[in-house]
Amino acid sequence: GAGVSQSPSNKVTEKGKDVELRCDPISGHTALYWYRQSLGQGLEFLIYFQGNSAPDKSGLPSDRFSAERTGGSVSTLTIQRTQQEDSAVYLCASSLDRASYEQYFGPGTRLTVT
Amino acid sequence: AQSVTQPDIHITVSEGASLELRCNYSYGATPYLFWYVQSPGQGLQLLLKYFSGDTLVQGIKGFEAEFKRSQSSFNLRKPSVHWSDAAEYFCAYLNRDDKIIFGKGTRLHILP
Numbered sequence: 001g002a003g004v005s006q007s008p009s010n011k012v013t014e015k016g017k018d019v020e021l022r023c024d025p026i027s028g029h030t031a032l033y034w035y036r037q038s039l040g041q042g043l044e045f046l047i048y049f050q051g052n053s054a055p056d057k058s059g060l061p062s063d064r065f066s067a068e069r070t071g072g073s074v075s076t077l078t079i080q081r082t083q084q085e086d087s088a089v090y091l092c093a094s095s096l097d098r099a100s101y102e103q104y105f106g107p108g109t110r111l112t113v114t
Numbered sequence: 115a116q117s118v119t120q121p122d123i124h125i126t127v128s129e130g131a132s133l134e135l136r137c138n139y140s141y142g143a144t145p146y147l148f149w150y151v152q153s154p155g156q157g158l159q160l161l162l163k164y165f166s167g168d169t170l171v172q173g174i175k176g177f178e179a180e181f182k183r184s185q186s187s188f189n190l191r192k193p194s195v196h197w198s199d200a201a202e203y204f205c206a207y208l209n210r211d212d213k214i215i216f217g218k219g220t221r222l223h224i225l226p
Contacts, residue, residue, distance in 0.1 A: 003157075004157070033213075033214075035216075041218060042204065042216045042217055042218035042219050043158075043204065043216040045213055045214075045215060045216075048213060056211065056213065058211070059213075091157070091158070093158075101146060101148075101163070101208060101214065102160055102163070103158075103160065103214060105157035105158040105159070106157055107155075107156070107157045108157065
């Protein structure tokens with residue numbers, strides 16, 4: 001079956017523009033995560049969706065970041081008024097349920113803000 | 115505070131040599147621990163996980179890890195590395211909010 005997919009794979013944008021990053025999780029996976037990976041910083045947790053529950057937004061670095069998950073499947077991470085420090089690889093992961101804890105990662109979207 | 119620490123940013127070993135990547139955790143109870151690998155141009159892949167039971171955990175690609183409560187460690191090992199093992203390795207734990215938190219990673223370089 002298909003794995004987690006993310007689009008676009010690369011995005012270059014000008015400072016101040018808004019961007020949308022998309023994640024298609026594995027079919028049937030109820031949990032979906034967004035992470036940010038900056039050079040030398042490991043993976044920084046951003047937001048977590050579990051089924052129909054309210055998302056855990058505790059990792060979002062500012063109110064310029066938001067995410068939604070429609071129909072319990074596809075998720076979009078939106079960054080408004082991008083800044084150069086937003087440049088990073090944004091990774092999405094899904095897992096079967098809250099208890100399985102085995103995450104399947106997508107290939108990521110490399111965002112460059114110029 | 116809960117955390118995992120990977121003390122080595124870079125490790126270089128020769129092909130065929132043994133490998134040990136260090137991970138130390140700080141957690142009150144028995145943690146749920148993971149090792150992930152991120153190969154160049156590929157997404158992260160779970161190598162192994164420890165929740166409870168046998169403290170020596172076998173994973174994919176010939177890797178194993180041992181949970182040592184006395185040392186607060188969960189080191190990853192492989193008896194003989196291959197050039198294809200060159201990658202970045204992340205230790206992670208499950209925090210009290212059911213989120214998986216990653217260490218900063220160790221980049222493994224393989225000498226031919």
